Amino acid sequence: MSSKLAKIEKRTAYLLILPSVLLVFSIILFPIFSNIWISFKNVELKDLRIPEPRAKKLVKSIKDNSNQIKIIYKLRNSSLTQEITNVKFKDKYPNNIEPRNLDKRCKFKSKLLQCEFGNWPKKYRENLEIIFQNTNNQEISKKVLKSYKPKLSGKSQNILLTYEFTLNNFKKVIKDKAFIDLLSTTFYYTFFGTIGAIIFGILAAQMVNQKFFGRTFVRSVLLFPYVAPVVALAYTWELLLDPTSGTLNNLLINYQIIDGPINLLGQKYVTLNILGFDFKLRLALTTVIIFEIWRYFPLAFLFILARLQAVPKELYEAADVDGANPLQKFLNITLPQILAVISILFMIRFIWNFNKFEDIFLLTGGASGTRTLPINVYQQGFSIGDIGMGSAVSIVIVVFLLIFMFIYFKLLGKRADEN
Amino acid sequence: MKIKNIFTYCFISSLFLFSLVCIWKILVTLQGIELTNFNFNKLFIFGITLCAINLLIGKKLNLNIKITILALLFSIFDYFISINLPIWYSFGIFLISLFFFNNIKDYDKNFLSKNHSSQKLFFNFLTLFGITLFSFVILFPFYMMLVTSFKTQALLLLNPLDFSINFAQGLPELFKSYFIVFKDYNFGRYMLTSTIVSLGTVIITLIFAIPAAYAVARLNFFGKNFLSTSILIIYLFPAIVLVIPLYTIFSQLGLRNSIEGLLIVYTATTLPVAIYMLQGYFKSIPKELEEAGIIDGQNWLGIIFKIILPLSLPAISSVALYVFMIAWNEFLFSLMFLDRPNTFTLSRAIQFLNVGAETPRQYLMAGSVVVTLPILIIFVYFEKYLVSGLTAGSVKG
Numbered sequence: 001m002s003s004k005l006a007k008i009e010k011r012t013a014y015l016l017i018l019p020s021v022l023l024v025f026s027i028i029l030f031p032i033f034s035n036i037w038i039s040f041k042n043v044e045l046k047d048l049r050i051p052e053p054r055a056k057k058l059v060k061s062i063k064d065n066s067n068q069i070k071i072i073y074k075l076r077n078s079s080l081t082q083e084i085t086n087v088k089f090k091d092k093y094p095n096n097i098e099p100r101n102l103d104k105r106c107k108f109k110s111k112l113l114q115c116e117f118g119n120w121p122k123k124y125r126e127n128l129e130i131i132f133q134n135t136n137n138q139e140i141s142k143k144v145l146k147s148y149k150p151k152l153s154g155k156s157q158n159i160l161l162t163y164e165f166t167l168n169n170f171k172k173v174i175k176d177k178a179f180i181d182l183l184s185t186t187f188y189y190t191f192f193g194t195i196g197a198i199i200f201g202i203l204a205a206q207m208v209n210q211k212f213f214g215r216t217f218v219r220s221v222l223l224f225p226y227v228a229p230v231v232a233l234a235y236t237w238e239l240l241l242d243p244t245s246g247t248l249n250n251l252l253i254n255y256q257i258i259d260g261p262i263n264l265l266g267q268k269y270v271t272l273n274i275l276g277f278d279f280k281l282r283l284a285l286t287t288v289i290i291f292e293i294w295r296y297f298p299l300a301f302l303f304i305l306a307r308l309q310a311v312p313k314e315l316y317e318a319a320d321v322d323g324a325n326p327l328q329k330f331l332n333i334t335l336p337q338i339l340a341v342i343s344i345l346f347m348i349r350f351i352w353n354f355n356k357f358e359d360i361f362l363l364t365g366g367a368s369g370t371r372t373l374p375i376n377v378y379q380q381g382f383s384i385g386d387i388g389m390g391s392a393v394s395i396v397i398v399v400f401l402l403i404f405m406f407i408y409f410k411l412l413g414k415r416a417d418e419n
Numbered sequence: 420m421k422i423k424n425i426f427t428y429c430f431i432s433s434l435f436l437f438s439l440v441c442i443w444k445i446l447v448t449l450q451g452i453e454l455t456n457f458n459f460n461k462l463f464i465f466g467i468t469l470c471a472i473n474l475l476i477g478k479k480l481n482l483n484i485k486i487t488i489l490a491l492l493f494s495i496f497d498y499f500i501s502i503n504l505p506i507w508y509s510f511g512i513f514l515i516s517l518f519f520f521n522n523i524k525d526y527d528k529n530f531l532s533k534n535h536s537s538q539k540l541f542f543n544f545l546t547l548f549g550i551t552l553f554s555f556v557i558l559f560p561f562y563m564m565l566v567t568s569f570k571t572q573a574l575l576l577l578n579p580l581d582f583s584i585n586f587a588q589g590l591p592e593l594f595k596s597y598f599i600v601f602k603d604y605n606f607g608r609y610m611l612t613s614t615i616v617s618l619g620t621v622i623i624t625l626i627f628a629i630p631a632a633y634a635v636a637r638l639n640f641f642g643k644n645f646l647s648t649s650i651l652i653i654y655l656f657p658a659i660v661l662v663i664p665l666y667t668i669f670s671q672l673g674l675r676n677s678i679e680g681l682l683i684v685y686t687a688t689t690l691p692v693a694i695y696m697l698q699g700y701f702k703s704i705p706k707e708l709e710e711a712g713i714i715d716g717q718n719w720l721g722i723i724f725k726i727i728l729p730l731s732l733p734a735i736s737s738v739a740l741y742v743f744m745i746a747w748n749e750f751l752f753s754l755m756f757l758d759r760p761n762t763f764t765l766s767r768a769i770q771f772l773n774v775g776a777e778t779p780r781q782y783l784m785a786g787s788v789v790v791t792l793p794i795l796i797i798f799v800y801f802e803k804y805l806v807s808g809l810t811a812g813s814v815k816g
Contacts, residue, residue, distance in 0.1 A: 231750055231766045294556070303810065326542045355657035
């Protein structure tokens, strides 16, 4: 009896999870695997259109002869790069007409015109003309003729399904002189974005953890950048930082802090003179990182605040009895308590910042030294139009991602052991 | 009571009040008001005096009355030393001092005699200052978005540092950019598309996720552990590595430029986190309730609908709100999949506005307000649910 119940339970469980598993498999897992497939292929954006045989039907009356009508089919291969084999053609006619001159490839039988055109090479074009005669002296209606649409079919090779592979994409990715620069930019962006967000998250959480008037309101406000749509925020920032009419530059010039406008999003380097040494700061990248920190510190804030509120009050009371000052309390009680959250947060944010695409894309489009790996996927795949290259860069991202995830889950497991 | 503590208290408090007032004055100068004499020294000394008075009164007076009187005193003093200023300027000073005295109302002689009181004081004011600064840095871009959308091109070029909204020009003139955005740029249609896509994603995700989460939480089957760990791993894969294969597959299937295609992708990408969040909640529901249901002769479907669903409404609403937010804000897939303006979502439409020929910025900002406002309203209204959704779903973002 119980084994029967278990069987029913199993069957129900599979039934309940099946739709989700199928959907996730086809939209997330299958694409990840097909990325590997595509990355070994020489595919471009223009190859993605499946070649189709096409026909445009023109109906023309013949002068001084209302009993006859001329029909022209403009035939063509839609692809500029691929051949279509075994093209077949079909069209219907009203029952009162018959063809006069028929192409050898075609047959007319019981109101149906059928043709077999064989193979069409790439860029193929042909005009097929047929003259029809009416059989019962009634006028041929152009409207009826036009209402029938020809149907064509043909076979073509789908470039994605062939078994031709190449290593060129990966060779190009790794041999590219900019690859090291690309990696360093990505890591620079990821690392400083993550660290900055966590530091500001700690600061904000520490502040909001105290009681003051309007605390719940401030807590909501601090989460605004995280919940608002990135498009709107990025464009607002672009407007604030604009060199000519932006608020920030005008403010700084107004108070004579800077002499002329600085293009914060369009200038690659700025030379800073600190203590007599010249530092080259990557300006646009720094601006993008600041935007990133501004947008994602709320998340760190939320996490750390939740952890802070769970710290037992007795610890602080005991510290008060011992006569500890606020700084000592933070360093010796608060920090050890939130360290575990911070490490998890660091890993999660690191993984996500590593893959961040929208923010940089909307602010700079990857120009002036802000090209990271995800931006490169887009540029290779869609700006240059080399889908294979884009896939290869995606694979590089996935490899890094797997390494990070391995570390992350080890950390998570270690933390679970501790608890 | 230590004399040193009183001094530090008065000094730090007054400094804080002073910096708040200074920020206000600087903002005011940007609006074209001439403040030739800031009267820093007088204000500072008066601030110290008021702080000392506050300390002396302590809790002898009703606290609300105390702060109102002190704030009034301060604003009147400021009004007399700076002549010929509009009333809204003084009102701002009043609000600032009200905020300030509200924060120091609890301090009295007893507090100052405690250990580390000056350090505590310092940190309290640092916190206050930090909160003011953080709120300002966060809110300023949002405010500028709003202000810019209410301006005209000429005004924007004339003075980029004008942060005021001119209500005197009348509502039709004020909301002109919004009218244009909705009428000429078709934003009504995009808004409808965005709403349909977001709500559709929520509904389909819940239909898929609730049974799956229930199975993972409650039923025993082969591969259960594998499934529940792989949910998290799958969730960590970013959209950017899916974009190229999905683009190729969708172009060949003709699913690009269709709302259906977008719905499928959004549902699939939010499904793992929805299952993850829901199964955690389902596990917390006592098993006995379900067993009672089984005894009553309910089948699995009956148990899910009659017992689990009503009990887990809070969790379901937070999942729904979180998924809605993701779908509404999503940009990458809508950029990749939608080329034709008749299928645009709001995010894609704004990007299209920016890329397209020199769109005036007030229209761009009006569009931004249109896409931001609904999500912020939902967030403020349902904050409790959305925050728990954000925390659970924070692995992604």
